[in-house]
Every structure is written in structure tokens, then in C-alpha cells.
Amino acid sequence: MTLKLSPAPTALQDKIVVPGDRRYRLLRSTYTTVASPAAVLLPENTEQVVAALRFAREQGLPLSVRSGGHGLSGRSTNDGGVVIDLSTMNHVEVIDRAARIVRVEAGARWAQVAQALAPYGLAISSGDHGNVGVGGLATGGGIGWLVRHYGLTIDHIRAAEVVLADGTVVRAGADHEPELLWAVRGAGAGVGIVVAFEIEAIELRDVGYAQIAVQVDRGGRALRQWADYMASAPRELSTAVTLLPHGRALVASITAVVADASEQRVRAAIEPLLSIGSGLLDHHARLAPYPALVSTAHLHANVGQQPSTTTNGLLTSMTDDDAAAITAAATGPHQPLIQMRSMGGAVNDMPADATAYAHRHHGTLVIASTFPPRRGVELDAAWRPLAERVDGAYTGFESRPDKSAFERIYPDATGDRVGRLWNRYDPEGIFRGSWQLS
Template identity: 65%
Template sequence: MSERSELARVPESLTGRIVTPGDRRYAALRSTYTRRATPAAVLLPQDTAGVVAALRYAREQGRPIAVRSGGHGLAGTSSVDDGVVIDLSGLNRIEVLDRASRLVRVEAGARWAEVAQTLSPYGLAISSGDHGNVGVGGLATGGGVGWLVRSYGLTIDHVRAVEVVLADGTVVRADATREPELFWAVRGAGAGVGIVVAFEIEATELRQVGVAQIAVEARPDGSTVRQWAEVLRGAPRELSTAVTLMPYGPVTVMSITAVVAAESLRRVRPLVAPLREIGRLLDDRIDLVPYPALVPTAHLHPNLGQQPSLTTNGLLTGMDDGQARAVMRAAGRALIQLRSVGGAVNDVPPEETAYPHRHQDTLVVASVFPPQGPAALDAAWSGLARRVEGAYVNFEGRTGPAVLARVYPGETGRRVARAWRRYDPDGIFRA
């Protein structure tokens, strides 16, 4: 099919909103953060009606369809070679609907840096990932492990309603009472049911947070990692952490970012103090900063495939000696990150959303980068694969039935499959 014949059938509502190879805009729209792609066309709707028209047009082409909110996802699935990308970046409006109840409407194409900046004057925040360039739609349909995860829970736990364009072009509002099965699936498995164009999310009262940057030497026997997990397991919920294990000469450095949902350093210091004691202290700093500083607008950039990678993950309950040693062995072969979960995440019953992993307290993420590939990731992950349970879809770079079985195990998986078939019987969002 020639580009000319495709353009001849572009609906009036998409005039000037279709980008094909040769268009000067194409270079900035073709790829994701982790994957350079060559789509046949990128569509740029500006509102819900435009999304309906874009979806109809995309289906008429008979090509694979990808939906993009931000394009920062590790799997790189928000672009597609020789297919049609529906790019939601034009749907980026953010509105405080009711300050008293902290209810916020956020369109799917907004970035979390923009959300934080908009909500800051109201003294509100939404825990929402750890990078400001991440799009709202992808994160808020998969989970949302943010900087405040132990005190706030997942982003999906605070979604109160959604507006969805289904595969047949129908626009549906779903909440706990209207279309409850769609609402269940959207919160954790939303990529397979339709295009979520807007979310109503309950924010939390927060202006400032305590942030500690701590670096300690991680002992090879895993004891430092185990002590970190023990500290978090007994810590108040205000404390959430993200850890990166990095080789530094002959040693491994454990770089800890600790975020405390408190607006006084008097509260922050005693909560982070135990983290300074888990290994030989190399560096530390504590600050009180506005919440938007965690996901700043400085993060906003085009996604040009600039960070190709392959990533997998799993969850742990507790951290025994064998698990801690496996983490350290993996750190010698891949980039290993640890995220504290638990806390408010585990207050939600596992059957309430399509994210069922509600008893674990650590998320382990492994990434490799070119020239390393799948074999290198498998080798690095082999010692952890039999020790972890479940997986988080937004930190998983692979697809396929085995991955889905880890992300959506047991009855959750069966229920997700039924919802996907019901709302997208032709499987256009699962191709």
C-alpha cells in the first residue's frame, strides 16, 4: 500500500495529524526510549473524538497497532515496525476536579513531570514512577511503583474512574459501579482492553519530601542487601527506597535513594539513619525538597531509542541469605535495581485489581545493554529466577505466554484473558 493511497483516506479530523516517513516530525516520533522503530505512520489525535477516528483509520490499514502515552516503557511496545502508532501526547490536560476530595483528572498523554508541576500549587501529589518523562497512560494501566509507594501504594490503587476507547470505537466510562469488570482490568492489565484516554485519580496531600542519597559498600555475601531489606520491612510506611547495585573497581556499591513522605527533617533523619549502618558508608546526603523535584520537568525529552536495553523482574517476600546472595551474583552480570514495595501496596486485596502481587515487599529488576542480549540476561537472572515470584508488567521487557503467566498468575490471569477477549475480541491491542 503506497503512502499516497493511505493519505488519500485520512479523515478530515486527522488532517495534519498523521506523520509518515519523510515528514520532518517523523524522527522525533518513530521510536521509544528503549527501541528505535520504523512505523508506517504515527497518528496524533488531540481529544477523545480524535482517538476514535485514529483507531478507526489504523484498523482500516490492516497493519499492527501500537498505542503510546509516553514511550518510556522498557518493553518498547509503544512503537511498531511497519505498523500504525496512535500517539496520545496531544491528550495531556490535567485538572483538579475537586480539591476537597483531592480528585484529579489526568489525560493519558500527559507526562508525570507535568502532573507533579500542575498539582504542586494545590499541595497535592500522585506517586507515579521515578522519571518525569514517563507517560501517564502506560504507567497508570500497569501499576505504578512510585517514589511514595509504601505510603501511597500503587498509582492504580487510587484510580477512581477511567474513560476508555474500546476496539470497536465505543467510548466507555468505567468505575466501581459502571462497567466494573473493565474497571478491574484497566488497573493492572489495561493495555489489552482498549485505549484509556483519561483517568480520575485521588491524589495525596503532600508538598515536600525528605530525600536521602546514601552509598554503602555491598558485601559479596549478600548481608548488606539482606540488612537493607530488614530495615525496610520494619520501617514506617513513610519510607520508600530505590537501590542500584553498581560495580566500582573491586567492590560493589549500593546506591540508595530513600524518600520519606514527611515535611520535616526531624522526621526524615531517624527514618533513614538505619540505612547508613548496613555497610561501610561511602557517601550520604539528606535534603528536604518539593515533591516535583523527584520527577522534574528537566526529564522531559524526545524518545529516540537512546537507551536500548532488555529487562526482567520478579518479587520477593522477605530476603533470606540465599536470595541475598543470588542478588549479589546477578549484580556481577547485569544492572540490578531493588525497589521497596509492601506497605500500602499490600493493603489492597489481590483480587481487587489486575495487579495481584500484594504480599511481597521487594521488587528486583535486572537489565542488560548492548552488546549483551537475551542470553546474557538469562545467565544473570538464572540464580534469581527460581527464587522470585510474579512480575510487574511495567518493568518487563519481554512478552509472550510465559511472561504473562508470571505477571498475571492463576485466577488473575484467567480473568484478565476473559476481559481482553470481551473488550477486544479481535485482539488488535495484543498483536
């Protein structure tokens, strides 16, 4: 059934995509979720975002806001509602080279950001895939390939331009609307539509990159070796581990990135990873320009190609029992995909109350995903032994944004503050979607 929408304002002419439009097929869904919104709006500037928001609210339909559409919850689309898609707002500008301040519009993809900054010798740590949108990641946290060296993406946001629920446009910074900026940095999805960020980049051109595969024991000793090394490793090194059952064996695929162009220092940082586990299966390393890690080759339309259910939690340090529980989950009957990200380093330099991401004393993020035909019930069964061991969670790897998830992502005083600010800036809860605070 096609819903009848009210006439579009002049500012949105040719910027409303409805079923039957040739563009609709490529705009209706996200990376994980196929959906059927009544309309997708494509504003090209802040004024048009205001008009789009007003038009969306007039329809009285569910509202979703999308930057890249990689969010695991699928919240950036809906069935029968309106989607404000920011993908045409993708400009990247170095506004102060000496201070390394970059203005990035929320609809840009991180591959475009890396490509635009490369001629200046600058980079922003920003997730691990070039197709991820700026807005979603930069309002949720930002665990990227440089995370232990740079910190989270939100740690370097200096200002943000936000369209509030009533259509007011606010520039939030340290000296004006600092509470709004605090919420944007980790809980921004609930305060408004962030249309642009001012982010402090770092000086970076080439990095060391290694792909390592090692055989690991089912008792978890190899995971302890990895976690123990990362606890003392140079903070230029960040790693991600994927556990892959292989026959009766378990393989750890380790991606290592060193924020340094010195071959000697890259080699020294990576070397201890080669002795993890019971056997080195594969290893290759090279120097590469940072944009190669979040390549423009990643750019693609999102058409629901990877349905999944995902949850996560953090470990301060990894005990033998923690490691054994992780390997048991990875090899168990429900077969979740288990991934781990090294944290610590620059992430933990920030005070816990400096942003809406409060988890500043952890060393490891553990992520579990199931894929069809397995569903949330199988994920919960596999995750149950780990749920008792982890502390907190990260919004970017949680596909079910309910009250329980909110309390893990925004614990205690952080959650109270997030709730107050969401209610202050969006009293009707139009941006809150499926988040339930009570």
C-alpha cells in the same frame, strides 16, 4: 518502502505524521526501541482518538498505542504499522479539591502532573522519572517514589475513559463497567485505549530525599540488612537500590524518599540506612518539593537512546541465600544492572483480587537489565539463579511480553480473569500486540 495509506478523514487532517515529515524523527521511536512505523497519528481529543482508531484499523496494519514511550518492551511503536500517539492529550485538572480527585489525560507526562498539582498541595505517586507517560504506567501498576506510603498508582484510579476496539467510548467506574475498571487497573493495555483517568491524590508538598552510597559484601549481608529494615520501616519511607560493581568491591546506591516534611522524622527514617554494609561512602539529604523528584527537566523526546533487555521478580522476604544470589548476579560474568525497589506498606493493604496487580504480599522487587552488546540470552543466564527464588513479576519492568511473562505478571485466577476481559473487550486482539495467551 513507503506504504500507501487510505485518505485521512477530516478529523485527522494535519494529525498524521509519515516518513518525510519533519516531525517523524521525534515520533517514530520509544525510549528503548528505534522503529519505522508507516504513520504516527496525533489525536487531540477523545473523538479524534475514535477517528484515529477507525483509520488505523482500515489500514489492516499492526497497531501500537503510546502515551510516553518509556515502556521497556517498545510495544508503543512498530515497523510498518500505525502508532496512535496520545502526547497532545496532556491536560491535568483538579475536578474535586475536597475529595482530591484529579482528571489526568493519558498523554501527559508525570512531570507535568506533579507540576500541575503542586499549587494545590497534592501529589500522585507515579514512577521515578518525569518523562514517563501517564497512560502506560497508570494501566500497568505504578511503583513510584511514594509507593509504600501511597500504594500503586492504580490503587487510586477511581474511573477511566476508554475507547474500545469497536470505537465505543466508555466511562468505567465502580458503578458502571466495574470489570473494565478492574482490568484497566493493572492490565489496561489489553482492553482498549484509555484516554483519561480520575485519580485520588494525596496531600503532599515537600518530602525528604536522600542519596546514599555504601560498600556491600558479596555474600549479601548488606542486602539483608536493607530488606530487614524496610520490612519494619515507617511506611512514609520508600527506597530504590542500584548495585554497582566498583573494582573488586560492590556499591549499593540507595535513593530514599520520605513522604514527610519534618526534618526530625526524615532523619529518623533515613538514619538506619547509613549503617548498612561495610562502609558509608557518600550521603546527602535534603527536603525538596515533590515535583523535584519527577522534574520537568526530565522531559525529552524518545529516540531509542537506551536499548536494553529487562526482567524482574518479587520476593516476599529476603533470605541469606536470596541476597547472596542477587549479589552473585550483579558481579557475575554477564554484568546485568541489578536494581531493587522496596514494596510492602500501602501496596499490601489492597486485597490481591482488588486490581489486576495481584502481588500484595511481597516486600522487594528485583530488576535485572542488560545493555548492548549483551542481549536476552546473557540476561537469562544471569537471571537463572534468581528465577527459582522470585515469585511473580511486574509488567512495567518486563521487556519481553510473551506467554511466560504473562503467567508471572498475572498468575492463576488473575490471569484467567485478565484473559476473559481482554477477550470480552477486544475480541480480535488488536491491542494485545505480542502478548500471547495460548
